[in-house]
Amino acid sequence: QKEVEQDPGPLSVPEGAIVSLNCTYSNSAFQYFMWYRQYSRKGPELLMYTYSSGNKEDGRFTAQVDKSSKYISLFIRDSQPSDSATYLCAMSEGSSNTGKLIFGQGTTLQVKP
Amino acid sequence: EAGVTQFPSHSVIEKGQTVTLRCDPISGHDNLYWYRRVMGKEIKFLLHFVKESKQDESGMPNNRFLAERTGGTYSTLKVQPAELEDSGVYFCASSQTTVYGYTFGSGTRLTVV
Numbered sequence: 001q002k003e004v005e006q007d008p009g010p011l012s013v014p015e016g017a018i019v020s021l022n023c024t025y026s027n028s029a030f031q032y033f034m035w036y037r038q039y040s041r042k043g044p045e046l047l048m049y050t051y052s053s054g055n056k057e058d059g060r061f062t063a064q065v066d067k068s069s070k071y072i073s074l075f076i077r078d079s080q081p082s083d084s085a086t087y088l089c090a091m092s093e094g095s096s097n098t099g100k101l102i103f104g105q106g107t108t109l110q111v112k113p
Numbered sequence: 114e115a116g117v118t119q120f121p122s123h124s125v126i127e128k129g130q131t132v133t134l135r136c137d138p139i140s141g142h143d144n145l146y147w148y149r150r151v152m153g154k155e156i157k158f159l160l161h162f163v164k165e166s167k168q169d170e171s172g173m174p175n176n177r178f179l180a181e182r183t184g185g186t187y188s189t190l191k192v193q194p195a196e197l198e199d200s201g202v203y204f205c206a207s208s209q210t211t212v213y214g215y216t217f218g219s220g221t222r223l224t225v226v
Contacts, residue, residue, distance in 0.1 A: 004155070036217075043117070043204055043217030044156070088156065098169040099144055099208065101215070103156040 003027050006089055006104025015113050019076040023089035023104045026070065030102075031094040033065050035074045038086045038106065047087075048074070051094075079111045115139065117218035119205050125224045131193040134221045138187070138207030144168075145188050146208075146215065147180060151201040159203075162188060195225045 006023045013019055021035075032051055036044035048063045050056045050072075056063045062075040072091075076083055089104040118137040126132050138145045147159040159178070160170040164185035173180070177196070182188040192199050202222050206215040 002155070006155075041219065043206075043219045045217070046214060049214070098171075099146060099161055099210075099215070100158045100169060100172070101146075101148075102158070103148075105155045 001026060003102050004089060004091060004104040007107055008105050010108040010110060012110045012112060013079055015079060015081060015111055017079050019079050019109060021074040021087050021107050023072050024070055025091055029093045030091040032092045033072050034090040035063055036088040036090060038088060044088055081111045081113050084110045117205055117207050117216050119218035119221050121221060123222045125226060126195055128197055128225055129194045131191065132195055132223060134190045134203050136188045136205030136218060139216055142207035142209055144208045145182060146206045147190055148204040149201050156204065197225050199223060200225045
């Protein structure tokens with residue numbers, strides 16, 4: 001069983017839709033939760049990070065972490081064609097000894113004009 | 114601020130040959146990481162340098178892979194001899210902390226034929 005599960009999609013939505021992306025995980029030691037966006041032929045770019053449980057909002061993006069359910073979400077409001085990319089969840093234990101991130105497989109999102 | 118630079122961007126080599134990938138991190142970032150994405154799979158951790166020291170190399174697949182970080186600046190990842198299953202995209206990232214906020218390079222796409 002993978003430590004982090006993420007539906008690879010693809011997910012196609014019309015412009016302006018609310019997008020919900022999700023990951024589940026099995027390691028209860030994870031403390032830091034991140035969402036990365038990756039455009040084709042580029043490296044992952046950090047969108048948001050959250051420590052422990054709770055919500056975090058940044059513009060059109062909202063990240064939620066539910067540690068009791070081992071479930072994290074990213075919501076994109078008023079989605080734009082420029083949001084079309086692969087979205088990767090990533091997690092870490094936050095140990096000072098290693099910065100190892102565990103990634104989900106990534107969800108490919110297409111926002112149609 | 115210059116980003117993380119990786120080269121070559123693409124490399125096609127024959128099975129049994131040697132390939133060396135290079136990564137130039139963001140200046141001042143002590144932490145440098147190598148990750149790999151094999152087709153159809155998630156991005157996986159290979160190793161973590163703090164300055165010139167290997168902090169965590171638990172993700173290195175086997176002894177055909179050798180990573181070095183000269184003087185705590187740029188890093189190289191050598192694969193010798195290359196096998197077909199080594200094909201994938203190799204990402205380098207750097208950061209000031211070990212928890213989040215990594216900046217990834219655009220990756221080196223390695224194809225072993």
